[in-house]
Amino acid sequence: MADSPAxxxxxxxxxxxxxxxxxxNILTAARLLFFRQGYNATSMEAVAEQAEVxxxxxxxxxxxxxxxxxDILRPDFKVLHDQSMELLARPPANPxxxxxxxxxxxxxxxxxWDNRQVLLAVLGPGLSAEPVLDDLAAASEGHVKRQIEKxxxxxxxxxxxxxxxxxxxxxxxxxxxxNQHFIEYITRKDADFDQMKxxxxxxxxxxxxxxxxxxxx
Numbered sequence: 001m002a003d004s005p006a007x008x009x010x011x012x013x014x015x016x017x018x019x020x021x022x023x024x025n026i027l028t029a030a031r032l033l034f035f036r037q038g039y040n041a042t043s044m045e046a047v048a049e050q051a052e053v054x055x056x057x058x059x060x061x062x063x064x065x066x067x068x069x070x071d072i073l074r075p076d077f078k079v080l081h082d083q084s085m086e087l088l089a090r091p092p093a094n095p096x097x098x099x100x101x102x103x104x105x106x107x108x109x110x111x112x113w114d115n116r117q118v119l120l121a122v123l124g125p126g127l128s129a130e131p132v133l134d135d136l137a138a139a140s141e142g143h144v145k146r147q148i149e150k151x152x153x154x155x156x157x158x159x160x161x162x163x164x165x166x167x168x169x170x171x172x173x174x175x176x177x178x179n180q181h182f183i184e185y186i187t188r189k190d191a192d193f194d195q196m197k198x199x200x201x202x203x204x205x206x207x208x209x210x211x212x213x214x215x216x217x
């Protein structure tokens with residue numbers, strides 16, 4: 001007896017749902033292991049065992065461990081990017097507060113991801129030896145730079161930053177301060193988050209104060 005058209009239509013949908021669930025199970029297992037024992041210490045075999053699938057299945061879905069981590073982190077990056085867009089839509093009245101608030105959004109990565117190996121693997125360009133992670137880091141860095149520049153431009157348009165200031169140069173300097181502290185934090189085992197934040201805020205505030213109008217409106 002031939003299968004009914006309805007059954008033939010349902011089978012592809014069922015297979016797609018099964019694939020989606022299997023993929024999500026692998027992502028959940030990998031995230032657990034990466035954050036529990038570290039990226040470098042986690043093998044694809046361990047991920048497969050945790051997800052209760054064959055290791056070939058893990059490779060079939062993701063190809064490399066770097067791709068697996070990138071797919072785990074992209075949603076987190078998107079949340080941060082969306083939050084930064086919301087801040088740009090309604091920036092604080094004070095430029096110093098605005099830039100520090102933007103930095104706080106991206107510092108969420110440091111304060112909430114408790115395994116620095118994971119941070120280093122994806123956010124230390126050139127350090128990971130994983131092209132897909134380097135690409136993800138480069139894209140995220142580019143986004144942060146553009147957001148800093150856009151926010152500074154908004155304040156300059158409001159005459160809250162001097163017209164003579166080159167906004168692109170100012171954004172590069174602020175990003176450099178942010179990035180240097182970030183890399184130092186994730187590469188030094190004895191680095192303290194609160195101390196890093198205090199130093200970063202002090203240096204960025206110094207730069208911001210230097211580019212404000214001489215007479216505040």
